[in-house]
Amino acid sequence: MELRLDPDKLDDAGIAAIKDKCEKAGIYVSSLACDGNHTDPDLTKREKQNQYTLKMIDLAGKLGVPGIGGQSGTLPGRPLQEQVDEIDRVYTERYFAACEKNKVRILWEPYQGGPNIATGPVGWEALFKKFNNSPNVGLQFDPSHLVWQMMDEVQAARDFGDKIYDVHLKDTEILWHVVKRAGIQPVNRQSWWRFRVPGYGSVNWKGFFSVLSEIGYKGAMNIENEDNFYYPAYANGDFTDQYKRGFKVAHEFLKTLVPPIVG
Numbered sequence: 001m002e003l004r005l006d007p008d009k010l011d012d013a014g015i016a017a018i019k020d021k022c023e024k025a026g027i028y029v030s031s032l033a034c035d036g037n038h039t040d041p042d043l044t045k046r047e048k049q050n051q052y053t054l055k056m057i058d059l060a061g062k063l064g065v066p067g068i069g070g071q072s073g074t075l076p077g078r079p080l081q082e083q084v085d086e087i088d089r090v091y092t093e094r095y096f097a098a099c100e101k102n103k104v105r106i107l108w109e110p111y112q113g114g115p116n117i118a119t120g121p122v123g124w125e126a127l128f129k130k131f132n133n134s135p136n137v138g139l140q141f142d143p144s145h146l147v148w149q150m151m152d153e154v155q156a157a158r159d160f161g162d163k164i165y166d167v168h169l170k171d172t173e174i175l176w177h178v179v180k181r182a183g184i185q186p187v188n189r190q191s192w193w194r195f196r197v198p199g200y201g202s203v204n205w206k207g208f209f210s211v212l213s214e215i216g217y218k219g220a221m222n223i224e225n226e227d228n229f230y231y232p233a234y235a236n237g238d239f240t241d242q243y244k245r246g247f248k249v250a251h252e253f254l255k256t257l258v259p260p261i262v263g
Contacts, residue, residue: 007055030220031067037115038073061102069107069140071116099136107140142168148193154207161215170224171201195226199253209257
């Protein structure tokens with residue numbers, strides 16, 4: 001089941017209980033989700049997000065989780081460099097001391113639909129340059145988001161391999177029959193892409209895993225099942241058989257591609 005953690009409601013006993021359950025189940029948690037706009041132009045909303053993020057960094061540290069994943073933040077409508085400068089200022093002033101204390105990184109996922117400029121190589125290059133290769137920030141690399149943005153997921157992984165600290169394994173299917181007829185902005189708003197389990201979309205998985213092997217990636221790789229062909233996800237408070245089948249299908253496809261662990 002999906003677990004939502006509220007840092008305001010978890011005391012030391014609750015944190016210990018979660019760690020114990022994970023250990024007994026053999027579960028490794030590589031990141032906690034921490035969505036929101038860190039540089040919201042509404043300063044009241046920004047402060048609320050900054051405080052929440054600090055609490056999540058602290059919670060991750062107590063749980064022994066090495067990262068929090070989400071969006072970079074954005075100032076809608078402002079020039080890219082102005083947004084980068086503000087993100088750098090807020091992170092440096094508000095977050096980095098907590099990151100260093102808790103040994104937690106802030107990881108950006110290339111999710112285009114949220115308060116995010118870390119959606120691909122152009123944003124990453126500008127951010128990492130401004131942050132001067134700070135060890136406190138990195139990538140939660142999800143190739144599926146790059147594919148539907150028409151970016152080269154393999155080249156992006158190769159160019160930013162040293163910044164990848166967490167990986168999401170999800171695919172994107174481009175519905176070319178729709179694109180060729182209606183384009184990427186259909187007037188009838190018809191969907192022209194959809195998330196799939198790995199192996200059923202357009203991600204170049206062989207190329208992607210070759211890059212992970214080349215760079216010696218040893219971090220977590222998490223299968224994400226957002227494939228409507230295997231939904232609904234929940235019924236009567238538990239995963240459905242169809243949803244669990246989606247993970248099994250993904251695992252069968254991926255297990256021959258995962259690079260061997262060396263050392």
